[in-house]
Amino acid sequence: MNCVKKIFEKDSIxxxxxxxxxxxxxxxxxxxxYTKNVKSLDYSDCxxxxxxxxxxxxxxxxxxxxxxxxxPLLRGELHDIFATIEKSEDSTEFKSRLNQILETWKIVEEISNQ
Known part of the structure; x- marks a missing residue:
């Protein structure tokens, strides 16, 4: 489980x-x-x-x-940008894609607790 812990720590950073x-x-x-960095981590012992x-x-x-x-011109902390997009005409697509992020994260956490 040491590998899993390292991945979580790096992902947090x-x-x-x-x-x-x-x-x-x-x-x-x-x-x-972000995704390039996380995908390049060493998962060999996970x-x-x-x-x-x-x-x-x-x-x-x-x-x-x-x-x-x-x-492309929106600037701010990620969650502030999310709040702006959530109120935009792309709200439905935003919520759907964000839900995919949350659902896949939930699976990562469930597997890490096995």
Whole structure:
């Protein structure tokens, strides 16, 4: 389980960077960098199901860019940007894609507790 703990720690660090990178760059760029960093971590000692679930979670983040790509000029902390997009004409798509992120994260957490 040491590998799982390391992945969670690195994800937390990269997630914090992602959340604030969008203050100076497009959110889609912050998501790209975040997923690239997390996917490049060493999962070799992790259970395969955990690695697979984490990669699906990263894919959900990458898929979210279909919404964030529409807002290249929005700046702010990730959750502030989310609040803005949630009230936009893309609200339905935003909620659907965010739900995928949350659902895949839930699976990652469930697998990590096995």
């Amino acid at each position: 990269y997630g914090d960077i992602r959340n604030h990178a969008s203050e100076k760059a497009p959110l889609s760029e912050a998501i790209h960098d 259970p395969k199901e955990f690695e697979s679930a984490f990669h699906k979670h990263m894919d959900a983040w990458l898929d979210f860019r279909k919404v964030s790509d529409k807002y």
